[in-house]
Amino acid sequence: MIGAACSGSTGSPGGDTASPASSHPPVTSSTTTTSTTTTSSTTTSTTTLAPPAPPAFDRRGVLANGQTNGVVVTDTGWVLPVFGGIDGGWRVWTPCARVADVTHGRYVDTVDVVLDPGHGGPTEPGASAPDGTTEAELNLEIARRTAGALETMGYSVVLTRSDDVRVPIATRAEIARALHPKAFISIHLNAGTNARSATPGTELYYQLESPESRRLGGLIYVETTRVLAKHDIGWVSLTDAGAMSRPNRQGTDYYGVLRRPVPVVSVLAELAYISNRAEAELLSSSFVQNEVAAAIARGFDRWVNTDELGSGFTDDPIFRGYGPSGAGFTTDCTDPVLDRTP
């Protein structure tokens, strides 16, 4: 199904081109004073963040990206970009891209990597395997293991979701914007072709205007395809699989997970085809999930520590269309309980 790939979309045609908010609320200090209560695991933190500015919205009424600094990780595990400090807490961007206030959590001003397990929640499972396993489930498994591999290397990591929940693209991108990471890596599995191939059909999308995104994509492509190709299974692939970019009609990045996080260096990995039974079975193996996770982490580490350019670039990809993929909306989203009062 070319043109309706599994990942983040452009949203409504022409409706997603609003400029990001230009003014960040100034962070007066990244220092967090933490005191832990003895009666529960709740961490109460106060910060010296500046008060929030009024939130800015795009033409569709969705919060505009680029108006938060740092995140609060709540004791229930939610990662909430911060507009600013309020009395006893923070004004935050919720998972469903709304504005709320929370009083409990841990303020984090930056990390090395934001990992983005694609899709999630009952209304957005992504692609699926012949046995019904969803892309959202496997994306999360691989992302968790990638986080573990990166942390073992000494990198700090935040995931955009840690459960089977819906998190719109705008929120995933804002988590990246808020944390100013070295890179944002969105993890997906593909669907849409049955064409047999001797090698994996991995597609690694990089940002059109970013040589560093291209280099990261090329390095993750090299590492992930090397571990996948060791498995002699019936792969499927488009003829132009590789590291590539994909423009939208306006000439910017088609995928919201690449366009919205700018200036954060971002890549989108379509690791393999979950729609192909053999690949779905392979990727359901915890051993293979660990192999792929370690490969993503190695690709990132090579990007940080070398000037290597990566390889596997597809310079003239097949036209994959301009149509929306349907994942860019913020409606049909129910925010979780963000704040557990002790």
Ligand SMILES: [Zn+2]
């Ligand atoms: Zn996907």
